[in-house]
Amino acid sequence: NYAETKGFIVQEGTNALFFADGAFAGELTGGKYAFKDLGAAQVQEATGIRNIGRKIASFFTGKNYDKIINANTIVIVIVREAAFPLVYSIKDVPTAGIRSEVGIYFEASIRNIIQFYKTLLLDKKMVTFEGFGATILPAVQTIIEETLTGADPVTISANAQLRQSVLEKLQASIGELYSFIQVNRVVRLT
Secondary structure (H helix, E strand, C coil): CHHHCCEEEEEEEEEEEEEECCEEEEEEEEEEEECCCCCHHHHHCCCHHHHHHHHHHCCCCHHHHHHHHCCCCEEEEEEECCCEEEEEEEEEEEECCEEEEEEEEEEEEECCHHHHHHHHHCCCCCCCHHHHHHHHHHHHHHHHHHHHCCCCCCCHHHCHHHHHHHHHHHHHHHHHHCCCEEEEEEEEEC
């Protein structure tokens, strides 16, 4: 009910990207954004939706304000700011003397949310961890196989040097595929 609109909240750990008529117009980080002096009667008028648009635009300055207030269409995209987990189970890895199943859990984050949006979200409503994870699975699998070939499967989980090697290769490979994604750390390799 627009008559009861008092503002909006961008959940902590996320950013709200505003696109006005298809062009990036601004970004708001997590927090509460209250509309001041927005009366019920004002919203019920035919211009009520436009007034809410003005209230949202008031959080931006200069050209961004003009972009938003004069836009015919405003799209708001919510993007996770915090790191996200990627978990894989890679089967049939040729470790020393035996083919093993290797589990890897690493964390990544979005380094450039505008580039992320333009590359992965432009024609979709959402991108999930699982969906993104599936797109990089071949690269992850290749790195695991190349790095762990011949490694003693019993010592993989305790080998900090192997974890570091996998991390560096993930950072390089995923950075090359998607420069807007940063692999932060390998949490677990088993």
